Amino acid sequence: xxxxxxxxxxxxxxxxxxxxxxxxxxxxxxxxxxxxxxxxxxxxxxxxxxxxxxxxxxxxxxxxxxxxxxxxxxxxxxxxxxxxxxxxxxxxxxxxxxxxxxxxxxxxxxxxxxxxxxxxxxxxxxxxxxxxxxxxxxxxxxxxxxxxxxxxxxxxxxxxxxxxxxxxxxxxxxxxxxxxxxxxxxxxxxxxxxxxxxxxxxxxxxxxxxxxxxxxxxxxxxxxxxxxxxxxxxxxxxxxxxxxxxxxxxxxxxxxxxxxxxxxxxxxxxxxxxxxxxxxxxxxxxxxxxxxxxxxxxxxxxxxxxxxxxxxxxxxxxxxxxxxxxxxxxxxxxxxxxxxxxxxxxxxxxxxxxxxxxxxxxxxxxxxxxxxxxxxxxxxxxxxxxxxxxxxxxxxxxxxxxxxxxxxxxxx
Numbered sequence: 566x567x568x569x570x571x572x573x574x575x576x577x578x579x580x581x582x583x584x585x586x587x588x589x590x591x592x593x594x595x596x597x598x599x600x601x602x603x604x605x606x607x608x609x610x611x612x613x614x615x616x617x618x619x620x621x622x623x624x625x626x627x628x629x630x631x632x633x634x635x636x637x638x639x640x641x642x643x644x645x646x647x648x649x650x651x652x653x654x655x656x657x658x659x660x661x662x663x664x665x666x667x668x669x670x671x672x673x674x675x676x677x678x679x680x681x682x683x684x685x686x687x688x689x690x691x692x693x694x695x696x697x698x699x700x701x702x703x704x705x706x707x708x709x710x711x712x713x714x715x716x717x718x719x720x721x722x723x724x725x726x727x728x729x730x731x732x733x734x735x736x737x738x739x740x741x742x743x744x745x746x747x748x749x750x751x752x753x754x755x756x757x758x759x760x761x762x763x764x765x766x767x768x769x770x771x772x773x774x775x776x777x778x779x780x781x782x783x784x785x786x787x788x789x790x791x792x793x794x795x796x797x798x799x800x801x802x803x804x805x806x807x808x809x810x811x812x813x814x815x816x817x818x819x820x821x822x823x824x825x826x827x828x829x830x831x832x833x834x835x836x837x838x839x840x841x842x843x844x845x846x847x848x849x850x851x852x853x854x855x856x857x858x859x860x861x862x863x864x865x866x867x868x869x870x871x872x873x874x875x876x877x878x879x880x881x882x883x884x885x886x887x888x889x890x891x892x893x894x895x896x897x898x899x900x901x902x903x904x905x906x907x908x909x910x911x912x913x914x915x916x917x918x919x920x921x922x923x924x925x926x927x928x929x930x931x932x933x934x935x936x937x938x939x940x941x942x943x944x945x946x947x948x949x950x951x952x953x954x955x956x957x958x959x960x961x962x963x964x965x966x967x968x969x970x971x972x973x974x975x976x977x
Contacts, residue, residue: 566607567677568640569631575669576686579751584689586750586764586774590643590659592917593754594761594925597666599917601643601659602685606676608657609642611876614650614883620874623656624920630677636785638664638672640920645765645773645929648908649897650883655768656918661685692748696974700938702738706905708958714903715946715954721899722950729825730890730899732957733908733945736965736977744935744972749774752971756853761927763915767934771941773910775932775968778852781914782882783925784875787866789838793830793887794850795823795947796858799963810849810856818951823847823858825949826886830862833881837873838864854967875924879914888912888928888945910934911943931968942968 578598585591585600592599609623629639641664642656661682665671675682706714711734718730746764753776754762760776767773780792796819800806813819827843834841841864850859866872873881889912890896901907910929918924933942944964946957969977 566626567628567630568674569677570629570634570639570672570674572632572634573663573671573673575671576663576665578665579691580686580689581663581665582750582754583691583747584686586747587745590657590766591750591764592643592761592915592925593763595759597637597664599637599641599662599664601641601657601662603660603679603682605657606660608655611654611656613653614646615880617880618876620876620918620920620922623876627920629674629920634672635664636921636923637917637919637925639674641674641917642919643765643917645763645767645910645915646879646913647910648884648888648913692745692751694742694745694748696970696972697740697742699973699975699977700739700741702736702977705735705737708962711961712954712958715948715952715957718899718903718948719950719952719954722948727896727899728891729822729886729947729949730896731886731888731945731947732900732903733911733943734961735941735943736969737939737941739938740940740972741938743937744940746772746774746935749933749935749971756971759850759852760931763927763929763932765915767910771934771936773915773929773932773934775929777915777927777930777932778850778857779887779928779930781885781926781928782875782878784872784878785923787872789834789864789866789878791830791862792859793826793862793885794857794859795826795887796820796847797946797960798856799960800851800854800856806851806856810851813856813858814847814849818949819858820847821951822947822949823860825891827860827862829886829891830882834864837866837868837881839867840865852967855963874922875918875926879926883914884912885928887947888930908943912945931964933968933972935972940969940972944968
């Protein structure tokens, strides 16, 4: 299958976002908007998240011609992968992919022989839908049941069976009118300029739309970069955040939770990245309604073999302790035992990879899974032995309220 890459004039970011958020594939970081549209021309199946195939194997038979361009502007596959690393996954190559940076430099990758792409953009209507009222809503588990699960987990953690586990809960419901994913994406882009906005189709026909603050991994050649987040505080509206952020920086519980995550990631990468450096202390990542502790981790592969490709990095890291726990397998087993239903694609990797093995993955959080008039949103909290069940319940409430405000006029 042949593709051609061409430098094109800058396109309207609002049009690209609306088109790909509704019916294509959108991954828009603060610096680069990358979108696919025009339907899928190939699907790359993974037997599971631990599938050992390489990017070279997956992209075999695909050829790129045309002009030179930056990483991620050629043959690109998009994906939202499940939280459960043993479940099958699917990566999709769209007919058209546009990569456009903040300065307006844009590249088009298209399957050779495709019809004209510009008429698809001409037909796009910009979103106008406002948040809707709730028609029905359910909690899985209820807030009281969630606090009880946290209390059970704390007892297990105090027995030293685990160091950390992340427990999540969901809110699902319906609204009167069909939901426009483009309106959600536009609202999230405005509200969360720091985050990466994504809108990706799911195998069950729904769409996963969100704004992730957490970079799981960016692989560019021999270099890797991560920005794990752990430790959270709510930021009240119309109040200066300084005191809250200073409290977070001094919170023993949150610093402990964050240190566990960073140390675990560094340990997983140490064998493949000799020059691996993590910031000595975490910094504040302030969003619209919450603040997190974040640490940048950078590494360079210097061995005689090739650097791990973007899929191999997922096998090393996913799920991280930011959404799973430590140790990984016992924590995953405890999640399956305590959470009432499977997470599906919540907290799985969302992002892209190209035929050269480069790619970017964010953790699929702060998102909502939407059907025609249905929605489902998840939020989790990192549980350590010092955790307070009521405080963790309130943390998930604040996270849920933040993302659901992009869909709902009512607070849940």
